[in-house]
Amino acid sequence: MNKKNGNPMLQVEDIHISFGVLKALNGVSLEIHKGEILAIIGPNGAGKTSLVNVINGVYHPSRGHIFFEDKDLTTLSHHHIASLGIARTFQNVALFKGMTVLDNIMVGRNLKMGSNFFAQGIYWGFAQREEIRHRQVVEKVIDWLEIEHIRKTPAGMLPYGLQKRVELGRALAAEPKLLLLDEPMAGMNLEEKEDIARFILDANEELETTIALIEHDMGVVMDISDQVVVLDYGDKIAEGPPEKIRNNEKVIKAYLGTSAKK
Amino acid sequence: MGNTHGTLPQILLDNVRKYHEDKVAIREKDLGIWQSYSWADYYGNTKKFALGLASLGFKRGDRLSVIGDNRPQLYWAQVAALCLGGIPVPLYQDAIEKELEYIIEHSEAKFIVAEDQEQVDKMLALKEKVPSMEMIIYDDPRGMRHYNQPFIKSFTEVQALGLKFEEDHPGFFEQEVQKGKAEDTVLIAYTSGTTGNPKGVVLTHSNLLTNVRLIAKAEEYWDSDQVMAYLPMAWIGDSIYSLAMLLDIGFTINCPEAATTVMRDMREVGPTVIFCPPRIWENILTSIRVKMEDAAWIKQKMYAFFINVAQQVSSKQLRRQRVSLRLRLLYALGEFFVYGPLRDNLGMRKIRYAYTAGAALGPEVFQFYRSLGINLKQVYGLTETSAMCTYQPDDEVKLETVGIPLPATEIKIGEGGEVLIKSPGVFQGYYKNPEATSEALKDGFLCTGDAGIIDKDNHLIIIDRAKDVSTLANGTIFAPQFIENKLKFSPYIKEAITLGQGKEYVTAMVNIDMQSVGNWAERKNIGYTSYADLSQKPEVYDLIFNEVKKVNTSLYNEEQLRGAQIKRYLILHKELDPDDAEVTRTRKIRRGFIAKKYAELIDALYSDKKDVDVETKITYEDGRTTNIRASLKIREVEIFQVTQ
Numbered sequence: 077m078n079k080k081n082g083n084p085m086l087q088v089e090d091i092h093i094s095f096g097v098l099k100a101l102n103g104v105s106l107e108i109h110k111g112e113i114l115a116i117i118g119p120n121g122a123g124k125t126s127l128v129n130v131i132n133g134v135y136h137p138s139r140g141h142i143f144f145e146d147k148d149l150t151t152l153s154h155h156h157i158a159s160l161g162i163a164r165t166f167q168n169v170a171l172f173k174g175m176t177v178l179d180n181i182m183v184g185r186n187l188k189m190g191s192n193f194f195a196q197g198i199y200w201g202f203a204q205r206e207e208i209r210h211r212q213v214v215e216k217v218i219d220w221l222e223i224e225h226i227r228k229t230p231a232g233m234l235p236y237g238l239q240k241r242v243e244l245g246r247a248l249a250a251e252p253k254l255l256l257l258d259e260p261m262a263g264m265n266l267e268e269k270e271d272i273a274r275f276i277l278d279a280n281e282e283l284e285t286t287i288a289l290i291e292h293d294m295g296v297v298m299d300i301s302d303q304v305v306v307l308d309y310g311d312k313i314a315e316g317p318p319e320k321i322r323n324n325e326k327v328i329k330a331y332l333g334t335s336a337k338k
Numbered sequence: 339m340g341n342t343h344g345t346l347p348q349i350l351l352d353n354v355r356k357y358h359e360d361k362v363a364i365r366e367k368d369l370g371i372w373q374s375y376s377w378a379d380y381y382g383n384t385k386k387f388a389l390g391l392a393s394l395g396f397k398r399g400d401r402l403s404v405i406g407d408n409r410p411q412l413y414w415a416q417v418a419a420l421c422l423g424g425i426p427v428p429l430y431q432d433a434i435e436k437e438l439e440y441i442i443e444h445s446e447a448k449f450i451v452a453e454d455q456e457q458v459d460k461m462l463a464l465k466e467k468v469p470s471m472e473m474i475i476y477d478d479p480r481g482m483r484h485y486n487q488p489f490i491k492s493f494t495e496v497q498a499l500g501l502k503f504e505e506d507h508p509g510f511f512e513q514e515v516q517k518g519k520a521e522d523t524v525l526i527a528y529t530s531g532t533t534g535n536p537k538g539v540v541l542t543h544s545n546l547l548t549n550v551r552l553i554a555k556a557e558e559y560w561d562s563d564q565v566m567a568y569l570p571m572a573w574i575g576d577s578i579y580s581l582a583m584l585l586d587i588g589f590t591i592n593c594p595e596a597a598t599t600v601m602r603d604m605r606e607v608g609p610t611v612i613f614c615p616p617r618i619w620e621n622i623l624t625s626i627r628v629k630m631e632d633a634a635w636i637k638q639k640m641y642a643f644f645i646n647v648a649q650q651v652s653s654k655q656l657r658r659q660r661v662s663l664r665l666r667l668l669y670a671l672g673e674f675f676v677y678g679p680l681r682d683n684l685g686m687r688k689i690r691y692a693y694t695a696g697a698a699l700g701p702e703v704f705q706f707y708r709s710l711g712i713n714l715k716q717v718y719g720l721t722e723t724s725a726m727c728t729y730q731p732d733d734e735v736k737l738e739t740v741g742i743p744l745p746a747t748e749i750k751i752g753e754g755g756e757v758l759i760k761s762p763g764v765f766q767g768y769y770k771n772p773e774a775t776s777e778a779l780k781d782g783f784l785c786t787g788d789a790g791i792i793d794k795d796n797h798l799i800i801i802d803r804a805k806d807v808s809t810l811a812n813g814t815i816f817a818p819q820f821i822e823n824k825l826k827f828s829p830y831i832k833e834a835i836t837l838g839q840g841k842e843y844v845t846a847m848v849n850i851d852m853q854s855v856g857n858w859a860e861r862k863n864i865g866y867t868s869y870a871d872l873s874q875k876p877e878v879y880d881l882i883f884n885e886v887k888k889v890n891t892s893l894y895n896e897e898q899l900r901g902a903q904i905k906r907y908l909i910l911h912k913e914l915d916p917d918d919a920e921v922t923r924t925r926k927i928r929r930g931f932i933a934k935k936y937a938e939l940i941d942a943l944y945s946d947k948k949d950v951d952v953e954t955k956i957t958y959e960d961g962r963t964t965n966i967r968a969s970l971k972i973r974e975v976e977i978f979q980v981t982q
Contacts, residue, residue, distance in 0.1 A: 178370075218370065224595045227370065
């Protein structure tokens, strides 16, 4: 599958970031094209989450630049970046545990709401009409992820697999152009993984969302991604389509182990 | 009603003239909101789809199958087929491939209307094996982007074709509808028989409509009634309510959002008439009890006290005894504190008629609902009789009976206690199966295969399947289902099989209820890993021991059944499952099959063994199989004897 067309959607150029003496990212560059699913893999501590954090503005790189649709993100704050159309999920579920699934996903729409805090509090006129409009988008996401039955359930009461799904829902509700998924399948059983993999593919193809995901399950990575980037101790050691990565000597040595040879 | 039209589509045209935009015909919860379709929408959608079918080559007499959850589109598709003189063949959405293949091949269904990708995939898998299948039409476009085969179309695509067809053939639709006659086939409903392949029950417009009008004569139905459409579409009960009664009475049906949200959606709708198989009544009761066990102390006490009051009142009422002033006052108080709120919570506050049918409902469960003020009645009917053919009039409700025959319906007891029925609803025969037809229809009477008796008030009482009523070695009569129902009233027992034909004593195999036993185990701090593990815990055996003992006590109290108490029992390590062919899709036990499959267990029950090793095959929904091995314990229970 070759989805490359024109300029890359996201360009990461020579990113450096360190925490004290620890160099988390050491001159990493990559490109994500529109419509692509890019997988970022690597052993623990390779800098995968740091890379995602740099892209969506949680951290700012000490050197290097990030361009999203030709706009320089390098120094922007994370809520500014989110409003440009980059959404993410977290490795450890980060939902509002006491709020319902519906409200949690509604949060994903908040950046798109025009009425201010007080107008929303009074909930009349514009704020009300606006909420109804956004609720429609949220309900589509709920329908899409097949979580109708837990719509009014507090997120904290749900099993882990469903919480992950709700988190994906919140990110999708923002209708992002680029979706960053930090280990969306961690800790899931095979069936839950298959479900999430299907949702990711559907989001990519039906909602035309470009996706970058961090994932440890090689089977999933090889099956669903178009491009793979391999990190090791803050360095990019390989990139390319999955079939190429599978046979890359360096990658096998650093990460996959010999068993990945089929 | 005064409707005299002969076919469902002709009544539809009438309803549109009468109600047009003013009245809702179908509601569906979608995107969290109840989307309403008026009679004009119902008509418009059906017509467009029918004409679309016509343009794709659907002809009079062709069969169209629908498969999926209850969706307006699937109902429209069935009525659209009828408008063109076609015949709907609804399928069970959870049926396995082999069953589906048989039904589609046997009915020669040309068009399939499937709810979503999952169902389309099932049909695609059958496409090559069943050449009669020409076209697959889907409703939900989700995940369908890669399906570009020419024979797969979306519901809206077909409707668009219909609009174009209408331009070229104005008046075609109305002509086709007028061609319909009352004696045309309205439905081929395949029954999930307990033995052998499913049989196609052929029913005519006249069968359904006459029966519906008889029901409406016996009970009061209004066009303002609200009904939930949540039962499998392939089940005759759903066809009666969601097709025939919907059209003939003109009420509103409500399709829930998903199978998992039925109870919540029901609460929002507040149906006035509801039909649930016994299993659902039992499940609701179990979940009430589980929730009450977790409720605050004061709520538990109030619940226990007022339920007790209600039981006393309702058993007095059922026995036509006077209720004391004190009880009446307490009942009124209970209505305010417990019964009303509970009914509201169940979405049953507005219920005028609640029915149960399909299998016997434990008298205790039955009385529980009646005591809450829900007008629950038992009715009796078969697919072959267009569903309901007996009913309990409001002032004649009895615990153990299924009521009196509907008007124009004749019921008598034949050889071996078999129930025989003659009524306008009785079917035309089994599709392409003259032998089975001639076995079932004798002198205009339908042989039901159920054993029953008629009491002094002309009420029918069903004891068991005629072939299941048996005797122990010492000649004691033993009705397995009767005892099983008693066992199943325990919140901890989901399913039970009793054995004893020609043996010295009665034994039982029990399925625990994962929800309530799991909950109980958690409260008792008993750790477990799986269903199989939980089922074999000694504590769980103790729990079930007490339940079996209770059943023995109640059997002891009935003189004729005293000899048939349970002596030994075991707890099965897996749930009985229709995928393993142990129960039918409507959850009736397949005794013959179980006797073969669990022969080792049965032998052990009739020996002195304290445990038995067993290996069982499990079939997953996609047809894969796996073996599980377990060692099951067997327990003995005391039998109550008459002491002189």
